[in-house]
Amino acid sequence: MKxxxxxxxxxxxxxxxxxxxxxxxxxxxxxSTSAFDRLHTSFAGxxxxxxxxxxxxxxxxxxxxxxxxxxxxxxxxxNVMAAQLAHESLGARRVIAKINDPVRAAAYxxxxxxxxxxxxxxxxxxxxFVGERVSGMPGIAAPTGDHxxxxxxxxxxxxxxxxxxxxxxGTDAPTSPEA
Amino acid sequence: xxxxxIGGGKVGYYLTKELIESGHEVVLMEKDRSRAEQIADxxxxxxxxxxxxxxxxxxxxxxxxxxxxxAVTGDDEDNLVICQMAKHHFDVRRTIAxxxxxxxxxxxxxxxxxxxxxxxxxxxxxxxxxxxxHELLHLAALGEGELELIEAHLQTGSPAVGRAPRDLDIPDxxxxxxxxxxxxxxxxxxxxxxxxxxxxxxxxxTECEALLHGQLIGDAETADAR
Numbered sequence: 152m153k154x155x156x157x158x159x160x161x162x163x164x165x166x167x168x169x170x171x172x173x174x175x176x177x178x179x180x181x182x183s184t185s186a187f188d189r190l191h192t193s194f195a196g197x198x199x200x201x202x203x204x205x206x207x208x209x210x211x212x213x214x215x216x217x218x219x220x221x222x223x224x225x226x227x228x229x230n231v232m233a234a235q236l237a238h239e240s241l242g243a244r245r246v247i248a249k250i251n252d253p254v255r256a257a258a259y260x261x262x263x264x265x266x267x268x269x270x271x272x273x274x275x276x277x278x279x280f281v282g283e284r285v286s287g288m289p290g291i292a293a294p295t296g297d298h299x300x301x302x303x304x305x306x307x308x309x310x311x312x313x314x315x316x317x318x319x320x321g322t323d324a325p326t327s328p329e330a
Numbered sequence: 331x332x333x334x335x336i337g338g339g340k341v342g343y344y345l346t347k348e349l350i351e352s353g354h355e356v357v358l359m360e361k362d363r364s365r366a367e368q369i370a371d372x373x374x375x376x377x378x379x380x381x382x383x384x385x386x387x388x389x390x391x392x393x394x395x396x397x398x399x400x401a402v403t404g405d406d407e408d409n410l411v412i413c414q415m416a417k418h419h420f421d422v423r424r425t426i427a428x429x430x431x432x433x434x435x436x437x438x439x440x441x442x443x444x445x446x447x448x449x450x451x452x453x454x455x456x457x458x459x460x461x462x463x464h465e466l467l468h469l470a471a472l473g474e475g476e477l478e479l480i481e482a483h484l485q486t487g488s489p490a491v492g493r494a495p496r497d498l499d500i501p502d503x504x505x506x507x508x509x510x511x512x513x514x515x516x517x518x519x520x521x522x523x524x525x526x527x528x529x530x531x532x533x534x535x536t537e538c539e540a541l542l543h544g545q546l547i548g549d550a551e552t553a554d555a556r
Contacts, residue, residue, distance in 0.1 A: 204407050206433055228407040240437055254385025258419045
């Protein structure tokens with residue numbers, strides 16, 4: 152499948168390398184070319200320099216026919232905007248945005264975007280490790296589309312599960328692997 | 331009316347002052363603490379020194395009972411998120427966003443922001459009024475944003491020159507209703523013959539724009555031949 156990743160920080164770079172190693176077509180987008188230094192020399196995907204909240208940049212990165220679009224920059228709002236541009240304007244099939252504010256993460260899950268909340272993930276990891284009670288909130292909140300019956304969110308059939316192993320692809324994996 | 335203003339830059343500051351002067355209830359959110367204190371010293375304790383993008387602080391600022399939320403920070407992505415949170419999480423009836431990149435206007439509209447103010451577009455509009463252009467000029471968005479008030483400057487090559495509205499193929503849902511000729515506004519009747527130099531004022535659905543462009547301006551090759 153084709154994977155577009157906005158933000159080549161630690162998480163973005165690790166994901167890019169993993170998808171690349173698994174034989175997927177990967178495009179990484181970052182404002183700074185030095186961020187691409189994080190990628191191992193064996194990385195065979197492509198890197199696009201530009202602003203991930205800019206429609207033209209995302210088109211250049213091929214977000215229009217992306218099977219998976221990940222926005223993983225350090226800015227919650229930038230991630231939200233990039234994800235919505237990809238999902239609503241460009242038609243990327245499946246979108247995950249990193250949103251560290253739990254309230255915003257929950258709100259956007261109800262607007263049709265899978266949201267990854269580092270705050271919840273890390274707090275639960277620590278609490279679980281020391282045997283305290285965890286929040287029980289999912290680390291990645293799947294799109295629910297039920298919140299206020301938002302039209303565009305409700306129109307999309309929500310993916311059955313969002314957290315799944317990368318190798319055994321989910322429900323909407325492409326049927327014609329080219330690699 | 332209770333207005334929640336997010337962003338204490340120049341726009342947010344003057345907006346807040348004007349709203350207070352007109353007797354509205356206003357709360358301003360500005361995440362930079364020293365800027366927030368500076369504004370509070372001048373206009374009173376209606377300034378909250380927190381990030382208006384954080385759901386928690388929006389709630390504390392009384393977002394749920396706001397009649398209007400105006401997101402006027404300098405960052406488009408922040409303004410989008412503020413309006414969406416206000417709309418979908420706090421059920422605010424009317425949201426207004428400042429947009430810097432004119433290309434973001436359609437995305438914001440599509441994502442449910444009620445009103446979009448683009449200073450870049452406005453300045454561009456003013457400049458375009460003074461220079462010959464082969465484009466339709468957007469004067470205002472009407473209704474819920476699906477209608478546009480448009481001006482077309484008729485020039486050589488325009489299919490409309492020498493013809494009346496009834497002879498043109500005007501797309502459904504569009505109305506040509508006035509012309510400006512020699513600085514005077516005239517009603518545009520079905521049989522009014524349009525001349526070169528006329529400015530035609532129309533209201534139409536956003537999606538009819540390409541058709542209107544073809545009828546009033548002409549296709550690209552004709553215009554370029556000038």
